[in-house]
Amino acid sequence: MRALCQDDEGSGVRIAPLIDIVFLLLIFFLVATTFYEAEKDITIRLAPATEGGERAKLPDLLVVNVSEAGAIVVNQRMLTIEQLDGLFVEAQRQHGSVSVVIRCDKRSRHTDFVKVLNACEKAKITQVSVATFQTDE
Numbered sequence: 001m002r003a004l005c006q007d008d009e010g011s012g013v014r015i016a017p018l019i020d021i022v023f024l025l026l027i028f029f030l031v032a033t034t035f036y037e038a039e040k041d042i043t044i045r046l047a048p049a050t051e052g053g054e055r056a057k058l059p060d061l062l063v064v065n066v067s068e069a070g071a072i073v074v075n076q077r078m079l080t081i082e083q084l085d086g087l088f089v090e091a092q093r094q095h096g097s098v099s100v101v102i103r104c105d106k107r108s109r110h111t112d113f114v115k116v117l118n119a120c121e122k123a124k125i126t127q128v129s130v131a132t133f134q135t136d137e
Contacts, residue, residue, distance in 0.1 A: 060095040062088070063131075066104040070112040081115050088123035099127040 064084070065073040072079045074087060091098045100120055104113045120128050 060091070060097065061099045061101065062091060063101045063103060064116055066102065066108050066112050066116060068105040068107045070108060072112075072116065081119060084116065084119045085122055088119055088125060092123050092125065097127070098123075098125050099129070100125055101129045101131050103131040 062074060067073070072081065072084055074084065079087065088098070088100075100116075102113065102116050104116075117128065
């Protein structure tokens with residue numbers, strides 16, 4: 001008969017698998033944060049351009065996506081033009097100077113693009129860029 005106070009080798013908590021899981025999670029989160037980029041809606045097809053370069057990531061940079069249907073998306077939230085006006089005014093008030101990058105689908109209507117430009121003008125945002133993809137043609 002066994003004594004009740006004796007420890008069995010197999011009855012303890014195994015630490016090695018827990019450490020493996022923690023290291024795997026740590027690696028996953030490190031890799032996931034390394035691949036973070038500025039907001040890019042992959043459903044938007046940008047117009048081609050032969051000149052220009054990539055902008056540096058700035059803390060006061062707003063990326064505005066305009067879909068083919070005219071939907072305006074900022075920070076993965078769909079906004080009306082009035083909400084976009086308010087967002088621009090608030091961003092200008094908080095940061096003093098804001099830069100805007102407009103990612104407009106090449107098949108969208110010109111009026112949708114102009115609405116976003118007008119919102120920039122209302123908020124007195126002067127640093128406005130248009131995103132394109134670079135081509136060799």
